[in-house]
Amino acid sequence: MPQSLRVFCMLCLLAAAGTAGAARWEGRVFHDMDGNGVADPGEPGVAGVVVSDGRTLARTGADGRYRFDARDDAPVFVVKPAGWHLPARADGLPATWHAPRAGGREDGDFALQRRSMRRDGALSVLVFADPQVKSLADVDYYARDIVDPLAAAGGREADLGISLGDIVDDVAALYPDVNAVTTRLRVPWLHVPGNHDVDPGVRDDDASLAAFRASYGPDTFAWEEDAATFLMLDDVVMQPGGRPAYVGGLREDQFAFLEAWLPTLPKDRLLVLGVHIPLFDTAAPGRPATFRAADRERLFALLADVPKLLVLSGHRHTQRHYRHGPADGWRGDEPLHEFNVGAASGAFWSGAPDAEGIPDATMADGTPNGHALLEVDADGRYRLSWHPARRPQGDPARTDAMHLHAPRVLRRGAYPAWAVYANVYMGEADTRVEYRIGDGEWTAMQRVERPDPWLAAENARDDAAVALRGYDRSPEAEPSLHLWRGALPTDRDAGEHAVEVRAFDRWHGEQRAGTRYRLQDREETRGPAPHP
Incomplete structure (x- = not known):
């Protein structure tokens, strides 16, 4: 076969491949003025609207009409323009698309209805x-x-x-x-x-x-x-x-x-x-x-x-x-x-x-x-x-922004090895999180990457249960990227102490939560340390 004929055949094959599996789609995007979803006489087309099969674009003309070769295995959809809304399908979802229909010419109209913009444009x-x-x-x-x-x-x-x-x-x-x-x-x-x-x-x-x-x-x-x-x-x-x-x-x-x-x-x-x-x-x-x-x-x-x-x-x-x-x-x-x-x-x-x-x-x-x-x-x-989704009402330790976990009681004078933890759900590495005891000074909390202690305690409750507490138990706690720790002082008076935490959200400002812990006196009852 001559080289020129071979090239011509190759080009023909490529052209055939490029159009295989395509259907000629045409339709109209129109202003559905009466909201019935049907293009009635006198309802104008909407110009400049994009229609696509997810690969190829078509744009409506002044009369709202479009025409292009779409894949026969892909839905054809309208890119809803700003300032308009779409009617709902029978299932309640927006009528943004037509199902693929293989072969021949396909017709796909899209109805748009005017939508009033919020006064602040938000x-x-x-x-x-x-x-x-x-x-x-x-x-x-x-x-x-x-x-x-x-x-x-x-x-x-x-x-x-x-x-x-x-x-x-x-x-x-x-x-x-x-x-x-x-x-x-x-x-x-x-x-x-x-x-x-x-x-x-x-x-x-x-x-x-x-x-x-x-x-x-x-x-x-x-x-x-x-x-x-x-x-x-x-x-x-x-x-x-x-x-x-x-x-x-x-x-x-x-x-x-x-x-x-x-x-x-x-x-x-x-x-x-x-x-x-x-x-x-x-x-x-x-x-x-x-x-x-x-x-x-x-x-x-x-x-x-x-x-x-x-x-x-x-x-x-x-x-x-x-x-x-x-x-x-x-x-x-x-x-x-x-x-x-x-x-x-x-x-x-x-x-x-x-x-x-x-x-x-x-x-x-x-x-x-x-x-x-x-x-x-x-x-x-x-x-x-x-x-x-839900949180206990009236619990200041669990808010929309965070939850706190702290021990209920500590021995007064004990080494301050125990802490309040704040899981700040929208927290990032640079989020500022602080806490205070009573009316004391605000102190920075330390960001830590460790399992949330509340969930770890829930894991322990699942472990201790003799029967399943639910259909499936809670997941094993893994290190959280939005957890902060603040050591609880034990050198205060015996009794209850309020703990307050504040986090500074980059979008919504200061968010607060609170909890309490108690310091208890306990007489020394331990004997001398045993000999090695």
Whole structure:
């Protein structure tokens, strides 16, 4: 075969490969003025709106119409523009996407309705990580422990909600039950897949999220609000037959989407990146990395020109802040803040139940289960907070910001080897934490990386029990990254002494908690030391 003919055949094959598995999609993004979800005569199109299959972008024209070749195995979604909202699907989730339909021409209209912006231009976002239900009993815990208290409080007047993966614990049949609970909050809700949301028995990564996509649509998508833009990415790469069976990373189609979409972002708006597996490495020494370094560096290179950026991740069932720098491949002017959010399920719905039958669910670092709240101002500045699912009312030692642990009684005059501990849930290495005894001077507490003593005591109670105290016992306490210690003086008068702790949160200022301990006199009863 002549060289020229060989080249021509090769080009034909490449062209065929590039269009194989594609469907011609066209549709219209329109202003749904009467809210019926149907494009009625006289309802205008909305120009400049992005529609995508998670790889290729199309943008609507002046008449609101778009047209492009989309993958026939991927949902097609609209990037909701700021100032608009979407109607709800039958399951209560936002109508952001159309299911893939292989072959031929596909029609996909999207209805948008005008949304009035808050007077201050701010945004309030509920953030859940790892609800991770494995049974209807867990769905009930999720409802009564996390969602119903929020619903009773008006959903904290949130504008948006996010779940950062592991919606279920390998039981995709529970998606409708979880959705029925979450949508009680009447807040538009976005979902990222986790490693426990993949289909059982998957043979490759491409086919691992069929059930998730059937319930939630795209695993890569974006959503725009006036104060912030949200980018949700599936970062679980399955490795069937490998060890481990998955790793953190991104696919080529996701990079193609990012390369096309990121340059269109307004520079004055915060970009919130939501993923399941943390971007920072959490592997023990000598173990494989938990996130592919090449993918992280490639992602960071694409994000380097984004001036306002926040990463939210889940997966770990502990809580911490991480500041990415040059060692992680981040080249921005300031460290990149990643908030690794504690789990809604805590320690997988384990631990002794309370009076209402809900498991304690404290995580291995001592953080109580609950949810995070992200508040974004109109200028892109943000605030984060953690909200425990429940705490004993009237107990000053357990607040939304921290809990304290201290001995109840010490011998007066004993060597001061015992301490009050403060687990400050949103604490970082530079958080200022102080304590005082009575009306004494405030003294700096020492940050320590050791197991939370309250959880260690709970482990001891589980050890001593002759029968299971709950379905599963609490997790073994592991070193916490947000624990502070202050030695308790024993040279005071006999009797009870108040202990007060204050922590200075970078977003919400001074937070306080208190407890008490007692000093007791005891006569010396020990005899002389024995001879060696």
